[in-house]
Amino acid sequence: MSAEAWLVISVSTAGGPDSLRVQVWRKLRSLGALYLQQSVCLLPARPEVVREVRRLADRVRHQGGTARVLTMTFTDPAEEEAVIAELNASRDVEYHEVLERLPALRRELAEERAKGNTTYAEVEESEADLQRFRSWLAKIAARDYFTAPAGQDARDAVDEAATELADFEAAALHAEAPDRPAPRLRAVDRP
Known part of the structure; x- marks a missing residue:
């Protein structure tokens, strides 16, 4: 027990x-x-x-x-396990919503890059979007008491989006200063 x-x-x-x-x-x-x-x-x-x-x-x-x-x-371990499963299922629903919405940010970065619209304004807008995802994820994680299975997938997806944004930012920097080679910014360098 x-x-x-x-x-x-x-x-x-x-x-x-x-x-x-x-x-x-x-x-x-x-x-x-x-x-x-x-x-x-x-x-x-x-x-x-x-x-x-x-x-x-x-x-x-x-x-x-x-x-x-x-x-x-709980006096019945099975009952406690069922409650924990319900709590985890609720968190997984929330994590899956992050996973469902995150591709829109990644698509937008790809579309803007394909259009050649790698600008500081687009970087700022995408940074704000990424920060909203990070904040949302942090709120879910704060109530994820029993480590719901989808949590790691959501964290990984946000990290991948951060890496894509860092690449986009490097391309924007290179577009504004083409004489210099585009630096590769890592997601961990981002605030």
């Missing part, structure tokens, strides 16, 4: 402002909570999660709602 402790979180926003329900939903969603039923969810009791859930419960109570946070452990 696992020694993993879990938090059972029950929240009611009745009595609080209308915006409280959305605040609670957003926060629990950002933490990757698994809903067992309406207003009752489960999260691993990791220190950073416990801290965030306590803050949320305090906010709910302060704004007129009710919140209970209970610590538990």
